[in-house]
Amino acid sequence: MSPLHNAALYWYAWRGLVVKQVRRFLRGWVQNLLPSLVTAVLFLAVLGHLVGREIGTLGGVPYADFILPGLVMLAVVTNAYGNSSLALFGARLQRHIEEILVAPMPAWLLVAGFATAGVLRGLLAGALVLAVALPFSDLQLHHAGAVLGIALLTAVLFSLAGLINGLYARSFDHTSVISTFVLTPLIYLGGLFYPVERLADPWQGIAQLNPLYYVIEGFRHGLLGVSAVAWTTTFAVLAAACVLVAGGAWYLLAHSRRLRS
């Protein structure tokens, strides 16, 4: 087969993987997308709007604006991660992963297909949260490129991580446990509701060990122009982490006996 023929085959196969997964999460939009919106609206209405009036401003911006970047990232991270982990685990459980294993697709294409669908769901959820937040906020976008870049890289990173989770999960509980008990708490503690710099030592130092602190702060910098961490730092760290996790996901999908025994 010519390289051109292979490229066409891979393109349509990748597209097939993505379309299948996007259809899946859109079919179940009530359980896949709505929870992120409801959570964001509740936080913005209760904390941002009502409690925020008492707090006033943080870092020079209204409190509702201050928490918005963290809420968007919460939606991006949990949706990208959840989509990939559930898609791969569900395919293994129902055995329709076999449709893919018999097809002429190398492991990197599987990673690309599943991860892209996770990225699309993460970005869609983030965009929806941003859209519903607008009535609560008088947002002035500081750096559109940084916002898009960090959101994209965050979605890629956690979509790839979710894929590894989906490969090793033995039950549906295993696909949600990391998201519920690790990612969400880390986002809450990573400066979503308060500036980590205001914490006393040693808590500030401990909070700065949280990788999601840099994701939120970088995104906040891009969105609002105020942050303790420059968006460029976040961008560089995320890009490096994406390469690392993508390599790991590819290796595991290519060699794991959980797919081919």
Added chain:
Amino acid sequence: MSAPAIAIDDLAKRYRGGRVGLDGVSLHVEPGAFFGLLGPNGAGKTTLIGLLTSLLRLERGTVRIFGHDVAREPVAARRLVGLVPQEVNFNSFEPVGEIIETQGAYYGLSPRQARRRTDELCERLGLADRRRQTAWGLSGGFKRRLLLARALVHQPRLLVLDEPTAGVDLEARHDLWTLLQELNADGVTILLTTHYLEEAERLCRELAIIDGGRIIARGGTGELLRGLRFQTLVVELAEPLARPGELALSAGTLRPVDAHTLEVDVPRGTELNPVFAELTAAGARIAGLREKGNRLETRFLELLRERGGEGAA
């Protein structure tokens, strides 16, 4: 000379816990063949298919599909194969048409090509009315048709079917047989595993019998059947015999089944006139005669028994 459709050499597979899946299997199937792979449960049929279609990881040996090594040229090899698995393995929440189209995409068909092929296959396999229905609601027979449509979407040169008619009603089974014969006539090489030996005898021109992870017999269907040592005849009597238990035959053994039925085992090739003469002389009035069971089934059981005997020896 064209490469064999399937060239398997010294294939071995051992599962966790040490269970042997395959133990040094070699098998060559020529392009255009209709090949049957028979064996009891756990013999290694599905393992062999798993290795052939890349569902399982190769440990020892080589598998080539039309000359393409599945380990070294997986993309080229997999493009040529379509698999109808033993168990339903599609996403039951997806519509029938989407399942077929998506599989087409996985094999590099453009959306337009995939849609056109899906139209053709739905029409040919009687799925057109169910195209928008989720697969969940399909009956067992239609699920089997969907598995076949999915396997054919990319027009494979080799079609592998792992017990495709299990749980399918008689009419659907005959429809499937006709379709497989048409596909084979169009040049598609077919590898079929089945528990219905009548199916294998009717469809397959060549057969291999696998047991304990090894091929124990291989040849043309006629050639294997010529190896039959005994045949069992069912004799229906117009009237019950007075003392059937005391009846003995010089050319075979006789078993009364009930008052009106006898079974007679005779060596294959035995002239039957003396058998009838002995039965008639003993007072039997023969009302009907048929061969018991399926010839291939008899040979299959003989081979398994022989192998069991060797194992015990």
